[in-house]
Amino acid sequence: xxxxxxxxxxxxxxxxxxxxxxxxxxxxxxxxxxxxxxxxxxxxxxxxxxxxxxxxxxxxxxxxxxxxxxxxxxxxxxxxxxxxxxxxxxxxxxxxxxxxxxxxxxxxxxxxxxxxxxxxxxxxxxxxxxxxxxxxxxxxxxxxxxxxxxxxxxxxxxxxxxxxxxxxxxxxxxxxxxxxxxxxxxxxxxx
Amino acid sequence: xxxxxxxxxxxxxxxxxxxxxxxxxxxxxxxxxxxxxxxxxxxxxxxxxxxxxxxxxxxxxxxxxxxxxxxxxxxxxxxxxxxxxxxxxxxxxxxxxxxxxxxxxxxxxxxxxxxxxxxxxxxxxxxxxxxxxxxxxxxxxxxxxxxxxxxxxxxxxxxxxxxxxxxxxxxxxxxxxxxxxxxxxxxxxxxxxxxxxxxxxxxxxxxxxxxxxxxxxxxxxxxxxxxxxxxxxxxxxxxxxxxxxxxxxxx
Numbered sequence: 373x374x375x376x377x378x379x380x381x382x383x384x385x386x387x388x389x390x391x392x393x394x395x396x397x398x399x400x401x402x403x404x405x406x407x408x409x410x411x412x413x414x415x416x417x418x419x420x421x422x423x424x425x426x427x428x429x430x431x432x433x434x435x436x437x438x439x440x441x442x443x444x445x446x447x448x449x450x451x452x453x454x455x456x457x458x459x460x461x462x463x464x465x466x467x468x469x470x471x472x473x474x475x476x477x478x479x480x481x482x483x484x485x486x487x488x489x490x491x492x493x494x495x496x497x498x499x500x501x502x503x504x505x506x507x508x509x510x511x512x513x514x515x516x517x518x519x520x521x522x523x524x525x526x527x528x529x530x531x532x533x534x535x536x537x538x539x540x541x542x543x544x545x546x547x548x549x550x551x552x553x554x555x556x557x558x559x560x561x562x563x
Numbered sequence: 564x565x566x567x568x569x570x571x572x573x574x575x576x577x578x579x580x581x582x583x584x585x586x587x588x589x590x591x592x593x594x595x596x597x598x599x600x601x602x603x604x605x606x607x608x609x610x611x612x613x614x615x616x617x618x619x620x621x622x623x624x625x626x627x628x629x630x631x632x633x634x635x636x637x638x639x640x641x642x643x644x645x646x647x648x649x650x651x652x653x654x655x656x657x658x659x660x661x662x663x664x665x666x667x668x669x670x671x672x673x674x675x676x677x678x679x680x681x682x683x684x685x686x687x688x689x690x691x692x693x694x695x696x697x698x699x700x701x702x703x704x705x706x707x708x709x710x711x712x713x714x715x716x717x718x719x720x721x722x723x724x725x726x727x728x729x730x731x732x733x734x735x736x737x738x739x740x741x742x743x744x745x746x747x748x749x750x751x752x753x754x755x756x757x758x759x760x761x762x763x764x765x766x767x768x769x770x771x772x773x774x775x776x777x778x779x780x781x782x783x784x785x786x787x788x789x790x791x792x793x794x795x796x797x798x799x800x801x802x803x804x805x806x807x808x809x810x811x812x813x814x
Binding site for chain 2 (some may be wrong): 376387388394395396398404415432434435441452458459460461462464465466471472476477479484487488490491492493494495496497499500504507508509531532533542543544545546548549550552553554556562
């Protein structure tokens, strides 16, 4: 009986490793793995496997997040249709990000765009965003930065204007961002 | 086309234009008097002539329904916890320093973690790159072999890197002071050998990312210059370029 329990535990360990590989190694154009893919690969106890993996990842500062198709945090009942990602558990420090390819002015532009779009109810025109960014950045840089943010999935552009993209819904705590922005003194670095 | 028919067509076009403006976010949905426009469409409905006019009337009516939907979304948003006056947001962004804004953003950001492996899409991109790559003989001299045993080792340990970065920042400030705030990018990078130039370019990329220095391109000649960040607007940037560090020219 003890042997059987040992085998069961080893089976679970193997599934946790497999889940880690699936979630960390990008195999589609976009990162993230669908709940039904995880269920197919890990079996019916995939929720237990994901919980165990999340505990393991916590030790190294990562976490698993599940997002419903509309960008909300998915409940357990919605896991089948949800997409799972591994993200930082806590926000990073600037030195950790410095080598990641994002420049400080791009992050500032992203903050400004996400805040304005959210304040406008989820959509703003490209002109409005460009005007806002031109107040902070050289004019020639603005279209390039917006294009990069759209390509990375932080913003999504349609004929109806610019909204937040799938990556913003996964990575950014918009409510917290707005409260930080409104709570900031704002003029500390103003020139 | 009769005068009444032309007036009708203008009404449809005006409504459709207004709907487009609302959908693109340029016009507040509550600035549209939906009731009045719907009444006008209703008055015109019995006088419609031909399928063209019926189609336009239908499109205008669907558009007005869309505007009502936007009004509903707007009310839902106002009632939500996320409601903040957009003007206040724009004002806050305008008065904040870029670095302050970026650092505030970091506190609300949890980036996705992912490892990149070889996927079919990656292989496809690699094959297309390989096919388009000109032969090495046409691309000029390649960099010399790496020095010593630093192949896959980090160039510097963290403390050494920070020290070098600080020294490079100081050297850059001196160069900017000497040249009245503007130094040619290629002149600045030209070191005693190609590796020295490469190290300098590497450190410079961090100084640009950190907003210590900015880059200006002369629109007439295309030449790049390192300049002091002017105001908050120019506090960071980056540049990708190539230069022949062993020879005379640069591109």
